[in-house]
Amino acid sequence: MNVKVSEITRCNLAVGSRFKKNKPKLAEEMTNLLNVSPVVDVHMERLSDGQTNQKRVSLYIETESVEGTPVMECEWIGNGLEVVHFYITKKRLQLGNNRHLQMRMAFDRKGLVSTEMTLSLYRIIQALPIASDRSEYVKKRISSWESYLRVMERNADVERLEIGIRSARLSLDFRKVTFELHKLPNGFDKFYKKSAVKLVETNQSLGNVVQVQMGRRSIDIELTRDLQEKARTGKWRVPANGKLAFDNVAEMAQINRLKDGFKRLENGWAVNPNLEKLLFEKRPTVRKGKVPEDLAFKQNLNDFQRQAVEGAIAAQDLYVIQGPPGTGKTTVISEICYQHAKMGLKTLVASQSNLAVDNALGKLLTDQDIRILRIGRSESIEEEGQRFVEEQVALYWKQQTLLSIQTHVNQFEKEEKILLSSIKDTEATLEKLKAEIAVLETKKIEKNQAKENLNRLQLEMKSSQSSVQELKRKKDQSDFQFNMSQDIFEDAKSRYERLNDQVARYSGTGEFAKLQAKLNDELQVLQKQLAYLQTSTSLHQKRNAHQETTDQLKKASAQQELLERIAKQMPNVKKIPELQALIGNESWARSSEINGILHQMEQLRRNYQASIKAGNHSEMDETLNKAIKYAEQQLIAHQYNMKMLGKKISMMPNVVGVKLEDRYVKKVIDAFRDYAKQMNAFREPLVQADRQKLSAIYEHMMVLKASRNVGFTRSVAQGNEQIKNEILTSFEQLKEIVGQALVKRQQEIVAEIKSLTPKLSALDEEIESYEKTLSDMHETVPNQETLPPMVELENALTDKKSELEQLGTEESYLEGLVQAASVQQGVLQKREYEMTQIQQSMDELEQKLTMEQSKQTNIHEEVVELEEIIRIDIDALLNEVKSNFEKLSPQLTELKRKETFLNVSNDIRLEWQDMLGQSTTYDMDEIKKLYIQYANVIGVTCSISASKDFVTQYPDFDVVIIDEVSKATPPELLLPMLKGKKIILVGDHHQLPPLVGQDTMDEVLEDMTDAKEKADLKSILKESIFERLFNDLPEDSKATLRIQYRMHEHIMETINPFYQENNYGLECGLVDSNKDRDHLLDGKLFKRGQHIIWYDMPNDQGYLEEREQHSRSYYNAAELKQIRELLLDLNQATAQAKKDGRLDETVKKKVGVISFYGEQVKKVDRLLSQELDLPHLHCRTGTVDKFQGMEMDVIILSFVRNHHQKDGNIGFLKDYRRLNVALSRARELLMIVGSADMFTKKAHGEAQKAMFQHVLKVVDKYEGLKQLETNTGRK
Structure with a gap:
């Protein structure tokens, strides 16, 4: 906690x-x-x-x-x-x-x-x-892990041994020394085969035993890195005599640290209190936070890598990252370290091997916020991590600081020139802005003056416009008067001429009589047309009246039939719906009296239904029932005799009157509720008095219930009978009133029919008379269809009569014409004078108007000029220029400040550079102390993380990242996990399980003789911690990297089936595999452009596996011969590539020769050290298990196994994880040497054969299968 x-x-x-x-x-x-x-x-x-x-x-x-x-x-x-x-x-x-x-x-x-x-x-x-329970829980859970420690302890717990040297030989690559000794005691190859070796005389550590040959009494020692370098430069010679000391003190110390880790977990000393639950619970609960919104990645990550980094940062307890081969897990680790360092957190990077730790630290980006420290023995730390060891950090920091200072000093001159140029340009710009401000200030004054002038001109323009409008009005008025006088003049002139013509026409010519006769004829025609239209209109009206009367008669007859049918059916109606259906919506049956009775009957019906419903149940009765049930439950719970109580209640009389009302029942129920609260809901045992009181309340409520049921039922039945009688009475009353209304309506219909019949006959006679009259008038009135409307004819007739009356006699008519002509002559003379006066006034107005319009034109031109001046937003321009000036002024100040700061900072850097150049040992020691104190990324192996000094100096970390988790045993993983508040595990459960010491798990199991111990170890090997956590954790607590950048895509295809979870395999992240992974070599046994080749060994004698006497390991001489040829061909092809300019002269092609069997590796080592000279290759050998985590340009993979046994045993190769590791070490070229028939056809088990069949399919796909011919040929 x-x-x-x-x-x-x-x-x-x-x-x-x-x-x-x-x-x-x-x-x-x-x-x-x-x-x-x-x-x-x-x-x-x-x-x-x-x-x-x-x-x-x-x-x-x-x-x-x-x-x-x-x-x-x-x-x-x-x-x-x-x-x-x-x-x-x-x-x-x-x-x-x-x-x-x-x-x-x-x-x-x-x-x-x-x-x-x-x-x-x-x-x-x-x-x-409970502390002891938790400790016991943890102790029980970690008991299975002790199998690892027992194996390690059994091999390491030996005494110190000293043996004399007979001779010594240094290997050509300066990595190993072969010692021939005076003796090798029995069991040496078992107990000292991996022990540390010292020279007794000088106590100098030489390295570790890597190979023992008991028959030759010789051992091979792999020298420490320091001695390898000294031997390479001639500063160390191999001791030819003296004694060697062998012990396993270092391994025992490591075992003790692992045991201490068990104890710390058992006693609750993990920094993360949830660690034991995370390790041992089936579905552990993990806490999650949020990814910072402002998270910015330092490196260019793919989507899967970003997901992993974000998940690791958001995690608060545990996060698991699966990193298949070549998917950039080291890049992810370095990014996680960087992000946590930016947050001010301290991170521990741990792994089972030094190589993994140093790879992760070496990838960390240079950043002032990251201070890396590598802890461990210097001779065990790889080159990438050497600069971060305690002895080197001060020097490394000094070198990096001096380099940074020199970079800044070199930049100083460039930056100073840029600053001075910027200052000069800014000053010039400011002077220019000052001049612009002065010009704009002047323009601002001019603009203000222009505004005043514009106001004056606008007033003048307004006055002129008023004058023009007035002149135009007067001119228009004069024009109107002139035109009107002219129209009157022309009209009078026309009248005068016409009157004179008429006087001449009608004087003694007989024309007057003709005119009078014409008017009389026109008057008669109009009278006939009007009479025709009047008669036609009357006929139409009578026909419409006839149709309306006919319709009324038909409707009355139909109504009469309906009423007779209703009257006939009325006596048989027994229900309201039948009556309503019969009378329908007839208005005579919807009187206020009938509607009132219907409403009254509907209310009675509702009352009847409500009474029935109320008789069934009431809300108060339901509450009473619940109270009775609760009381009964409590009586039963307190062992009351309910049978006797029931008999007692059945004999009690019913209550009547007020006690049956709801308010009384409610009062009884409330009293019971209060009593229940008082008795604490009857949770405690009841004394006799309380039991009696509860039973009395129960009796009273039961009697109330029975009485209400009896009384209520009786009253409801009586009420219902009364309502039914009222409904029947009302229905009979309704039928009687409807019958009376029906009789009345029948009488009204008979009277209506009697009145309509004579009216219809009279209309028939009138229509016949109008039709005859129209027929007579048809001949005297032509074109009846085109006659104008009656109103127009009436008006025309009136006008024509008036015109005939005004015509009078011939003498009076002529006299009137002469008088009218005289009047028109006077009008002509008057209008002619008026027109002359108006024309003079119009000429004067036109002259004034022209002058005023000319004045307006001049004003408008001045206004346009002034508006152009005013239109320019001088204030905005002035504000903009002033704003620019105000912005630039502080910029100039800032530039000058920067110039000063640049000079001062450069002087400080030069002074600091000088001080660092002259730093003393004391200064460097102080720098080292400060660096170590503030280091925030610590790199260490799992075992070193539990050392006493490390535990004291670094008790806890904000974040612990453990790389290559699958290569570490659970006890090794536990040590760094104990220190982390947050733990990030990086590994791949599809790769090999850990080594125990220098042995594979398979080798350890072969050595074990105790059946139970062997079974225990096998059981815990079935599933690693990493695999269990990866399978059990929720999706947001784990991630898989799925884009690999190591291998050519052809090589990647061989391992893709191992990563097909959720139908999602690996992707190749290389833009162009052929270009990025071009090995640039052309040999006799392979060609450029080939990236995966299988050199198929026949399954025949001469190519089969072999085994040395007393050895459990296998080798294959035929495959060794093929490996020899391949190495020579690779060396020659590399030399040719250099000669052709494809490769740099200094480059050595990195070639790894790996096998599944140690004996084969030993013979390859002997081949490389004693037989072959390969100056253009950098070769490295090892078993597949020990090569995990490494990569090379070219990998030669020797399968070794090849036999005719029926069981098809392929040994170590049956584990798909081992094959996955073996296939995924090569970057550019993978060369497989082995029998295709053995592994694809004869191997035991379909799953095992399927693995190799897939590899062969990929090889075939890219034409990489090379078959060796035998004397008997290929099968």
């Missing part, structure tokens, strides 16, 4: 009487200790509960007053703690593990602490885990 409660917790504390009696001195010592301070810091640990299940705790007290740690063992006694034992440990204990709760407590021995605070403390104790 490791939780700290900062507030003071008060607690009642008593001292047990037995403790005081039996240990009075300890009790007094405890009392004195508590009296020293009213408040003490304690670590509370919960013990297992006592015999009576009381809670028990141990309180570890932090105090400086005693040497050890005071411990109070207490029991919970209801209102606080009671001390039952007290002691002080001899040594001060380390406190604060996950099982402890750190608190500040004040003890009250008078029992005055409040109940609330006491209950709070009790809940705290109850929530604590």
Whole structure:
């Protein structure tokens, strides 16, 4: 738990009487200790509960007053703690593990602490885990892991051995020394085959044993990196005599550290309190946070890598990353380290091997926020990590700082020139802006003057426009008067001429009589046309009246038939719906009286239904039933005799009157509810009196229920009968009123029919008369269809009569014409004078108008000029220029400040450069201390992370990243995991399980003789920690990297089936595999452009596997011969590529020769060291298991196994993980040497054959199968 409660917790504390009696001195010592301070810091640990299940705790007290740690063992006694034992440990204990709760407590021995605070403390104790239970849980879970330690301990626990040297030989690559010794004791090859070796005379560490040949009494030692370098430069010679000392002290120290890791987990000392749950629970709960919104990646990551980094950053407990071969997991690790360093967090990067740690650290980007420190033995650390070791960090920091200073100094001159140029340009711009401001200020004054002038001109323009409008109005008026006078003049002239013509025409010519006769004829025609139209209109009106009367008669007859049918059916109607259907919506049947009766009957129907429903149930009855049921349950629960009570109730009389009303029943129920609350819902056992009272309440409620049922049923039945009688009475009344209305309506219809019949006959006679009249008029009135409307004819007739009356006699007519002509002559003379006067006035107005319009033109031209000046937004321009000036001014100040700062900072850098150049040993030591103190990315192997010095200096980390998890045993993984608040595991469960020491798991199992121990180890090897966590964790707590950048895509295809989870395999991240992974070599046995080749060995004699005497390992001489040819061809092809300019002269092609069997590797080593000279190749050998994590340009893979046994045993190759590792080491070219028939046809098990069949299919796809011919040919 490791939780700290900062507030003071008060607690009642008593001292047990037995403790005081039996240990009075300890009790007094405890009392004195508590009296020293009213408040003490304690670590509370919960013990297992006592015999009576009381809670028990141990309180570890932090105090400086005693040497050890005071411990109070207490029991919970209801209102606080009671001390039952007290002691002080001899040594001060380390406190604060996950099982402890750190608190500040004040003890009250008078029992005055409040109940609330006491209950709070009790809940705290109850929530604590029982420490011994948790320790036992962890101990049981990690017991299976002890198998690893037993194997390691059995091989490492040997005595120091000293043996004399007979001769020594250094290998050509300066990596190994072969010693011939005076003797090799029995069992040396078993117990000392991997031991550390020292030269006894000088105590110098030489390295580790890598090979033992008991028959030759010789051993091969792999030299330390330091000695390899010294031997290569001639600064160290191989000792030809003296003694060698062999021991496994280092391995034993590592085993002890692993055991200590078990103990720390068992005792709750993991930094992350959830670690034991994360490790052992089937579905562990992991806490998740949020990814920072402003997260910016330092490197160019693909989507899968980004997902992994984001998930790792968001995780709070644990995150798991699966990194298949070549998918850039080291890049992901470096990005995670960078992001956490930016957050101010300290990260531990750990792995089982030094190589993995140094690869991860070497990829970390250079950044001022990242301070890397590599901890471990310098000789074991790879080149990538050497610069970060404690001895080198100060020098590395100094070199990096000097390089940075020099870079800045070199940039100084360029930056100074740029700054001076910027200052000069800015000053020039400011001067230009000042001039622009002066010009704009002048223009602003001009604009203000222009505004005043514009206002004056606008007033003048307005006045002129008014004058023009007035002149135009007068001119228009004069034009109108002139035109009107001219029209009158022309009209008078026309009248005058026409009158003179008429006088001449009608004087004694007989024309007057003709005119009079014409008017009379026209008058007669109009009279006939008007009479025709009047007669036609009357006829149309009579026909419409006839049709309306006919329709009324038909409707009345139909109504009469309907009423007769209703009257006939009325006596048989028995129900309201039948009556409503019969009379329908007839208006005569919807009188207010009938509607009133219908409404009354509907209300009676509703009352009847409501009465029936009420008779069935009521809300108060339901509440009463619930109360009765609850009371009955409580009586039964308290063993009351319900059978006797039921008989008693059945004999009791019903109640009547007020007691049946709802309000009374409610009062009884409320009283029962209050009694139930008073009795705490009857949770406690009832005494006899309470049981009797409860039964009395139950009796009363049961009687009420029965009485209400009886009384209510009777009253409801009576009410329903009354409602039914009322409904029947109303229905008969309704039928009677409807019948009366029906008779009345029948009488009205008969009267209506009698009145319509004579009216229809009269209309027939009138229509016949109008039709005859129209027929007579048809001949005298032509074109009846085109006659104008009657109104027009009437108006025309009136006008024509008036015209005939006005015509009068011939003499009077002529006299009128002469008088009219005289009047028109006077009008002509008057209008002619008026027109002359108007024309003179118009000429004067035209002249004034022209002058005013000319004035307006001049004003408009001036206004346009002034508006152009005003239109320009001088203020905006001025503000913009001033704003630019104000912006540039501080910029100039800033530039000058930068110039000063640049000069000062450059001087400081030069001074700092000088100081670093002259730094003393003391200075460098201080720099080293500061660097180590503030390092935030620490690299270490898993085993070193548990060393005493490391534990003391680095007790915890914010983040622990463990790389290549699958290569580490659970005990090794546990060591760094104990230190992390957050743990990030990176590995691949599709690659090989860990080595135990230098042996593979398969080799370890072969060596084991104890059947049970062997079975235990096999069981824990079935599923690794990483695989279990990866399968069990939720999706947001794990990620898989699926884009690989190592291999050519042809090579990648061979391992893709191993990563087909969720139908999603690996992708090749190389833009162009053929270009990016071009090996540039053309040989006799392979060609450029080929990237995967299988050199197929026949399954025949001469090509089969072999085994040395007393050896469990295999080798294959035919494959060794093929490997020899391939190495020579690769060396020659590399030389040719250099000659042709495809490769640089200094480049050596990196070639790895790997096999599944150590004996084959030994023979390849002998081949390389004693037979072959390959100056253009850099070769490295190893078993597949030991090559995991490495990569080379070219890999030669020797399968070795090839036999005719029926069981088809292929040994180590049956594990798909081993094949996956073997196939995925090559970057550019993979050369397989082995029998295709053996592995694709004869191997035991379909799954095993399928693995190799897929590889062969890929090889065939890219034409890479090379078959060797035998004397018997190919099958």
